[in-house]
Amino acid sequence: RVLVGTKVDETHANWVTAYNMLTGIRVSVSRTNAKIDRPLTDADFEAKQKSTFDIAGNELVPSAKYDFKFKDYAPWVFRHLRARFRLDPADYLMSLTGKYILSELGSPGKSGSFFYFSRDYKYIIKTIHHAEHKFLRKILKDYFKHVTENPNTLLSQFYGLHRVKMPYGKKIHFVVMNNLFPPHRDIHQTFDLKGSTIGRDYKEDDLDKNPRATLKDLNWLRRNRHLELGLQKKKLFLEQLQKDVRLLQRLQIMDYSLLVGIHDLQRGNEENLRDKTLRVFNPGGDNSREDPSSVLMRTPSKLENARKARELRQMVKSERPVPMGETSSRMPDELEHNQSRVGFVFNQDDGGFRATHEDNTPADEIYYLGVIDCLTHYGIIKKLENFWKGLSGDRDQISALPPHEYGERFINFISGITMSCEEAIRQCQERDAQ
Ligand code: ATP
Ligand code: CA
Ligand code: CA
Numbered sequence: 001r002v003l004v005g006t007k008v009d010e011t012h013a014n015w016v017t018a019y020n021m022l023t024g025i026r027v028s029v030s031r032t033n034a035k036i037d038r039p040l041t042d043a044d045f046e047a048k049q050k051s052t053f054d055i056a057g058n059e060l061v062p063s064a065k066y067d068f069k070f071k072d073y074a075p076w077v078f079r080h081l082r083a084r085f086r087l088d089p090a091d092y093l094m095s096l097t098g099k100y101i102l103s104e105l106g107s108p109g110k111s112g113s114f115f116y117f118s119r120d121y122k123y124i125i126k127t128i129h130h131a132e133h134k135f136l137r138k139i140l141k142d143y144f145k146h147v148t149e150n151p152n153t154l155l156s157q158f159y160g161l162h163r164v165k166m167p168y169g170k171k172i173h174f175v176v177m178n179n180l181f182p183p184h185r186d187i188h189q190t191f192d193l194k195g196s197t198i199g200r201d202y203k204e205d206d207l208d209k210n211p212r213a214t215l216k217d218l219n220w221l222r223r224n225r226h227l228e229l230g231l232q233k234k235k236l237f238l239e240q241l242q243k244d245v246r247l248l249q250r251l252q253i254m255d256y257s258l259l260v261g262i263h264d265l266q267r268g269n270e271e272n273l274r275d276k277t278l279r280v281f282n283p284g285g286d287n288s289r290e291d292p293s294s295v296l297m298r299t300p301s302k303l304e305n306a307r308k309a310r311e312l313r314q315m316v317k318s319e320r321p322v323p324m325g326e327t328s329s330r331m332p333d334e335l336e337h338n339q340s341r342v343g344f345v346f347n348q349d350d351g352g353f354r355a356t357h358e359d360n361t362p363a364d365e366i367y368y369l370g371v372i373d374c375l376t377h378y379g380i381i382k383k384l385e386n387f388w389k390g391l392s393g394d395r396d397q398i399s400a401l402p403p404h405e406y407g408e409r410f411i412n413f414i415s416g417i418t419m420s421c422e423e424a425i426r427q428c429q430e431r432d433a434q
Contacts, residue, residue: 024070121183195413230356261368
């Protein structure tokens with residue numbers, strides 16, 4: 001991981017797409033938020049709302065810079081989900097508003113998905129495949145129920161599911177979700193852990209070039225690391241992880257991972273340029289074409305921001321969709337220190353979960369933890385696998401682990417890394433004695 005990415009401004013290749021995504025979100029979210037709250041119905045899970053944007057606009061849709069079509073899926077369900085995750089509706093819109101709207105990560109994974117950060121780094125927009133989109137709609141009710149019953153779930157928090165289509169362009173599906181990592185803290189090391197060793201190695205030689213790359217299972221093991229949580233925290237963490245994985249197993253999901261971001265309190269925020277610049281995480285690592293100076297932004301005065309925030313709130317209240325041009329291109333100070341994750345177990349220590357020694361004294365790291373990439377249905381993997389097998393002619397080369405086994409292996413690995421050396425040895429001895 002590197003601190004810099006690409007700011008999406010007018011000169012960026014994906015400017016129009018990003019702009020339309022945000023315009024669509026803003027209009028549809030403020031439309032739903034403007035209505036009086038009500039309980040969900042079954043129909044809400046199936047619902048979709050289509051809007052057509054153009055330069056002229058009409059009584060339902062404000063005029064936009066570009067022509068495009070936008071679809072909002074299950075708007076009421078996501079409104080309720082945002083409330084469950086305790087997002088303030090006005091803050092949500094604020095974050096997804098502005099001129100230098102987003103920064104793009106490009107396509108860090110193998111999947112071809114694009115990642116964008118909201119300018120305050122609270123939210124991530126991830127483009128997803130049509131299959132993932134259909135799958136999320138299918139499991140939405142189960143997901144909603146799970147989140148309701150497990151407010152401290154470690155699973156990705158989905159705040160919106162949308163589709164944008166430009167004239168002659170293809171349909172782009174995307175989700176809005178939580179950025180697991182805090183805007184105000186340097187993350188010194190990141191691991192993406194699946195509990196597998198095959199292909200789970202980031203080339204250590206490349207770390208010189210890219211010291212913040214996302215490391216994998218083998219890198220973790222090589223470092224002899226463990227998640228130090230102490231007894232109480234460990235129990236909380238593993239119990240929640242178990243519950244979350246049970247759901248993923250039941251829904252036939254696999255290929256997810258535990259994302260672990262580590263903030264080293266000794267090192268602090270030495271490299272955090274946050275007040276002057278917009279930071280971008282680059283999990284994929286190759287940042288060579290990006291220029292750090294392109295993300296410099298002016299920090300606005302507190303007064304300016306307070307005024308903008310007030311205006312926005314008023315617009316939201318008065319049921320008027322927030323027009324694009326009127327909103328500030330800058331970070332609203334008023335919201336910067338707004339702790340949106342207060343009250344959640346795994347965000348209790350400065351937005352994360354403080355490392356803790358066996359004797360329950362605090363250690364010098366803060367962990368930021370979550371289960372990500374959890375929209376891959378076993379069926380999709382199987383299809384891909386068959387496709388590759390067909391191409392390579394090698395029937396045995398790739399073998400996807402079924403969801404149940406995937407989950408068990410995942411849990412085993414993660415429980416394993418929460419053990420101290422002494423504990424691991426004790427367990428081994430007990431096993432041998434049996
Ligand atoms: P693949 O399917 O090849 O694994 P993908 O395109 O589905 O890739 P993800 O696995 O979802 O991508 O994410 C890729 C990387 O992006 C992660 O390893 C992590 O570094 C970063 N990332 C993803 N989601 C988040 C999040 N919610 N918060 C912070 N970082 C994230
Ligand atoms: Ca992944
Ligand atoms: Ca994926």
